[in-house]
Amino acid sequence: MKTVARLMRALIARSRPFVFALRRFWVRCSRPGVVLGDGVALAPGVLLQATDGGGVVIGRRCTISRGVSIVAMGARIEIGDDTFVGPWSTLTAKAGLRIGNDCLIAERVTLRDQNHDIRNGNVVPLREAGYQSAPIVVGDDVWIAAGVVVLKGVTVGDGAVIAANAVVVRDVGRREIAGGVPAKILGHRDRAVGE
Secondary structure, three states: OHHHHHHHHHHHHHHHHHHHHHHHHHHHHHOOOEEEOOOOEEOOOOEEEEEOOOEEEEOOOOEEOOOOEEEEEOOEEEEOOOOEEOOOOEEEEOOOEEEOOOOEEOOOOEEEOEEEOHHHOOOOOHHHOOEEEOOEEEOOOOEEOOOOEEOOOOEEOOOOEEOOOOEEOOOEOOOEEEEOOOOEEEEEOOOOOOO
16 A cells, blocks of 8 residues: 555656646637746636736746636736635736735735726716726735735835735835735834834
8 A cells, every 4th residue: 555655656756847837738729918937836716817918927936826717808917936826816907006025915815906986987888988907016925815805006025024904005124024904104124113
C-alpha cells in the first residue's frame, strides 16, 4: 500500500507542470484577453472575464482561490508575481486595476474602480445613468485583510496594511497601516504602535 501511495505522489508531482500548461492553454483558448503567467494556481470556481476590449494579466506563481471573480470591462487588470488572492474576492475594473508583486489579499475583499453615477438619477434611471470610474493601484508587498473594500481612484503604497473590514476611499501611503469605515491611518509599519 505504501508503494502505491509513493507512486501516486510521484506521478502527481511530475504531472503538475503539465497540468499548469494545460490550464494556461485552456484559459488562452476559452478566455480571450486573459493571460496567465507560469505556475499560476487557479482554484475551482474562479471567474476570469475580459469584455469590451479589456484584459486580465496574472503574473507568475500567483494563487487565485475558490470563488474569486476577476472582471475587466474595457480596462486592464494586472496582478503581479507571487500574489495571493483569497476566496470569494472580487476584482472589477472599468478604468484600470494594478496589484503589485508579493501581495496578500484575504477572503471577501472587493477592489472596484467604478460607482454608478448617482447625480443623473433624477433625470434617468440609475441603470442608465452610467458610471464614475478611476484606476486603483496597489503597490508591492501589501496586505489587505478580510472583508476590505477599496474604491475608485485609490492608491495603496508599497508595504501598506489594510485592517479587516475597512472601506478605503483615500490613498494609503507606503508602509502605512489603515483601518475603519472610512479607513484612516492608524500607524506605520516602521514605528511602534502609539509612537
